[in-house]
Amino acid sequence: MTLGNMREQGVRGLAVFCLNHACLHRTVINVDEYPAEIEVPSFGRRMKCSKCGGRRVDVRPNWRERAQSVDWRGRSAWEM
Numbered sequence: 001m002t003l004g005n006m007r008e009q010g011v012r013g014l015a016v017f018c019l020n021h022a023c024l025h026r027t028v029i030n031v032d033e034y035p036a037e038i039e040v041p042s043f044g045r046r047m048k049c050s051k052c053g054g055r056r057v058d059v060r061p062n063w064r065e066r067a068q069s070v071d072w073r074g075r076s077a078w079e080m
C-alpha cells in the first residue's frame with residue numbers, strides 16, 4: 001500500500017508501534033508532506049522509536065482516523 005492508496009481511503013496519518021516489548025510506544029505521524037507513491041512499509045525501515053531508540057517498529061495506516069472522520073462503516077476496518 002502507498003500513501004496515495006491510503007489517502008484515497010480517507011486516512012492521512014500513520015500509526016507507528018514500537019515492537020520492543022519493554023516499551024510498546026505508540027504514536028501517530030502526519031505524512032501530508034510525503035509523495036503519494038511512497039510505500040507505507042518503507043517508513044518502518046527508516047524510523048526508530050523516539051522513546052527507547054529501537055529500530056523495530058511497525059507502521060500501518062491510522063485506520064482509526066477514518067472511523068472518526070467518515071462514518072460507521074469505517075468501524076469494521078479498525079481491527080488489528
Ligand SMILES: [Zn+2]
Pocket residue numbers: 018019020023024025049050051052053054
Ligand atoms: Zn520503543
